[in-house]
Amino acid sequence: MTSRMSLIALAASLCAPLSFAQGFKPARTVDLVVHTGPGGGSDVLARAIAIMVEKEKLLPVRLQVINRPGGNGAVAAAHLAEKRGDPNTLGLFTGVWLQTPLVSAEAKVTLRDLTPIARLVLEPAVIAVKADAPYKTLADFIEAAKKNPGQLKQSGGSNTSRDNVVRQLLQKSTGTRWAYISFPGGGERIAALLGGHVNIMVIEPEEAGEHIRAGNMRVLAQVSEKRLAKFPQVPTLKEAGFDVPVVPQVRGVVAPPGIPKENVEFWQDFFLRLSRTPSWRKYIEDNQFEDGYQNAADLAKFYDEFTDRMREILKDAGVKTVR
């Protein structure tokens, strides 16, 4: 039994280089692994990608979404690490895959242990207050925070989320201090602001749009390098006079470790082609994302820099880092 298995394995390993020599093409359904359950942010993006791939006929095979929730991204990352050498598995990563190994010793697989493929999306954010709040500009809010240290409140996600990172950077550069209250769900964060229980929040532009249009919310500044198309009147952080680094919410694709160079090239080109399709452009525009395409080599550089910067920011915020 075992000897037969090892024979098969041997045969497979002999054949593999041959098939790769002629240029890689996925031969069976490709698994796109996400770290959320159905309906989570990554899941929705992954399913949208699967639909586009079908519509634009970009692959000879189907792309299917595999949910590996749990461990704040660590379970999905470990799943990819176990698939070493598997040419038909990819993972859709977000910033969580970077942050979890930084703060949790249990999460043993970092993005560095996987094979970078491509960066796809940068998600900008805006800083919003309730429409009847006295702050007309971010400077007004900072001024108020200066007068009442620790009294004003911001709603957001966990303390490693981008919301808190933006707060940390602003606090550090202005010498102010306000409270940060974590809520697990995006709905609860918005409800806390609209109910007047907190004063400010960092929110995705698409989420804020309708609340602004209904006159319930006002945007003070945007967390992006340049102004978003749908917020032409709102200054970026830099334009508002706060020279802090812009921390993007990033999404991209990684593959299991130990896959041949041909595969990496195939996939980075595949995602470049995807990012040039009209369906992708429309999706990016509808969701007010930024096209953040980078190839494998640039992505590797990006996440080294990003990890170093995150570690610094988290340390400043008093979060214990383990790596």
Next chain:
Amino acid sequence: MEILAGLLNGFAVALEPANLFWCFVGVLLGTVVGILPGLGPPATIAMLLPLTFNMNPAGAIIMLAGIYYGAKYGGSTTSILMNVPGESASVVTCLDGYQMARKGRAGPALGIAAIASFVAGTVGVLGLMLVAPPIAKFALSFSSPEYFALMSLGLALVVLLAGRSIVKALLAALVGLWIASVGTDLFSSTSRFTFGQMELLSGIDFVVVAIGVFALAEVMVNMEAREETQLLPVPKGLRNLLPTLQDLKDCRFAFVNGSVIGFLVGALPGGGSTIASFLSYGLEKAVSPRREQFGTGVIEGVAAPEGANNSETGGALVPLLTLGIPGSGTTAILLAALVLWGFKPGPLFIPEHPALFWGLVASMYIGNVMLLILNLPLVPLFAQVLRMPVYLLYPLILGVSMVGVYSVSGSLFDLLLLMVFGLLGYLMRKLDYPSAPLILGLALGAGMERALRQSLMMSEGKLSILVSRPISAVMLSLAVLVLLIPMFGKLNAWRLRALEQG
């Protein structure tokens, strides 16, 4: 008048043959998904989302909503027949539902679950139609201190779920609270009780624990009884399989209670059907004249939570449709669906898309009727499951439990956890610890801790924030009252004994 006109237009939309068809497809899929433990409405809707792209949005939202509320109907089936909660919202249904089945009343239990679901589901839609804007405003006035008070009230119900010993019930509740604290702390990103296991970083799934301590423990205890186990009695004849007039009378208050609690808790962005079902069960027990019989197979103990988890659906659509704020996993994916179809859910959604909103509301009335017609004939069919000899039934329960757990996360680790909690449940049964308080502690623990810490962060550490806000103060006082009720009983008994002796 405006509402009447809207509703008439809505029925015009919902009664179009295509939309009627999608409504039926939705509620049928929902029923199936509800009956199968594990695979819940969020996963089903996410998987169907790509198919809805080429559909008319009205038909699509009608179908997806049908899956959402249809699943609540089916969820009680495995709870009642096998003590396997299909979803977190039907955990409470196990308490009296399964006991009814053991007494040969599986039919009436399944029947009342369908009827209560229908009544409360319809009331929930009425609420969504008539009072959505003011309720949404009320929901926004709820913040962390209020959530903490609400959950304290829920946890106080532990004294009502206690068996003979209050101390044992409190200990079980504490274990539940402890299990709830496993995972990464949201506020500090510190790992708690993960023992180096990355699978535990995101905590332990509620359904895994519930299936373990209810279903697995039940199977183990029954298998241990070595003597020839009797088949569970299932009476013959359709009439004996449906609730009697007396049953319906007993459930009068449960229908109202389930409808109102479910709708109100559902409308809170931090609420949810699990809390709603626990609260309505607790309230039902607290006011019942036969309080002491709860947990032994009382029909209103099935009607109240089953009603609450259905009317919760109407409530949960309130913040989603009036504010664009999703309160649960399922409403979050409905929101994603609306965005994918090119709508912008938010405060202006209803005024700008009246046909869609009213079409949905009207379809929910129709869908609830369909569900009742669909589910009542299933009752005799499902009741036959219990005619199976035990050597088939128990393996079937084990299989259903394991498939249910595995289909949620696809992780073998969760199956291991299921075994651990099955063993824990077995030991608790042997040592006469009630398992319901553990489940209650687990259901409320994480949210309660979070709400308390959020409150203290808001007030810079002053506990007074919990009692200085009126809604929170009222609910906390109620919680104290609930905790004191059994003491009054004890005091009274002690006083009577003293009188006799004196």
